[in-house]
Amino acid sequence: MGSGSLDLDRIPAHIACVMDGNGRWARARGLPRTEGHRVGEEALFDVVEGALEIGVGWLTVYAFSTENWRRPADEVRFLLDFNEDILLRRRDELHERGVRIRFIGRRDRRVPRRLLRRMDEAVELTRSNPKMTFTVAFNYGGRAEIVDAVRAIVASGRSASRITERTVARHLYDPEMPDPDLMIRTSGECRTSNFLLWELAYSELYFTDVAWPDFRREHLFEAIGAYQDRERRFGAVEEP
Numbered sequence: 232m233g234s235g236s237l238d239l240d241r242i243p244a245h246i247a248c249v250m251d252g253n254g255r256w257a258r259a260r261g262l263p264r265t266e267g268h269r270v271g272e273e274a275l276f277d278v279v280e281g282a283l284e285i286g287v288g289w290l291t292v293y294a295f296s297t298e299n300w301r302r303p304a305d306e307v308r309f310l311l312d313f314n315e316d317i318l319l320r321r322r323d324e325l326h327e328r329g330v331r332i333r334f335i336g337r338r339d340r341r342v343p344r345r346l347l348r349r350m351d352e353a354v355e356l357t358r359s360n361p362k363m364t365f366t367v368a369f370n371y372g373g374r375a376e377i378v379d380a381v382r383a384i385v386a387s388g389r390s391a392s393r394i395t396e397r398t399v400a401r402h403l404y405d406p407e408m409p410d411p412d413l414m415i416r417t418s419g420e421c422r423t424s425n426f427l428l429w430e431l432a433y434s435e436l437y438f439t440d441v442a443w444p445d446f447r448r449e450h451l452f453e454a455i456g457a458y459q460d461r462e463r464r465f466g467a468v469e470e471p
């Protein structure tokens with residue numbers, strides 16, 4: 232599907248993606264799982280281009296979860312190196328396209344210092360870019376994010392009766408990030424898997440059988456088309 236049939240006045244402001252199915256895509260072709268991640272990079276940057284083309288302001292992708300450390304050591308190593316490598320190879324191009332790069336997730340000791348440095352460099356380089364905010368969820372877990380927010384609130388000494396939803400939202404990893412309007416998960420699994428647990432409360436969820444390595448901007452436009460066909464009420468009822 233092209234972007235032509237979309238209503239450009241109702242493009243979701245924030246789209247979040249669970250880029251699932253890389254391993255299965257590769258296995259189905261007799262390739263190592265890591266090959267699926269490599270092809271997944273092409274999918275990701277086509278989606279970034281598509282999002283820029285239609286004016287999506289915020290795009291967030293799940294690159295590495297707090298549960299992904301449980302994968303075989305060689306795949307974990309590959310994913311760490313791969314993320315660092317992508318940052319090095321792609322940051323200038325993203326910068327030129329006016330994309331602001333941000334990260335959400337735990338900066339704990341398992342994340343190599345060099346990778347943290349690359350992340351900080353990419354954030355610094357692109358911090359004033361106006362076109363789109365591209366957030367990479369790395370060593371991210373939705374429950375961990377809520378736990379970290381609770382810790383920060385307790386550490387601030389705020390009294391329990393003064394804690395509201397706004398307080399929690401302000402202590403999430405990126406308080407400026409708006410809640411996603413649309414969450415896309417590829418490859419047939421219909422779960423959120425600990426992704427943006429707090430932020431997805433009212434998001435439209437879109438699941439597709441297309442594996443992430445095969446996902447392209449046309450599929451993104453298809454998902455947005457489906458989103459535009461839905462009616463969002465945020466718990467209210469439609470006016471008569």
Ligand code: FPP
Binds near residue numbers: 268275295367
């Ligand atoms: C899920 O497929 C995908 C991942 C765990 C990693 C995807 C990461 C990228 C495409 C790179 C992103 C990097 C940056 C810096 C933006 P899976 O392995 O869980 O697939 P399966 O469910 O078939 O096993």
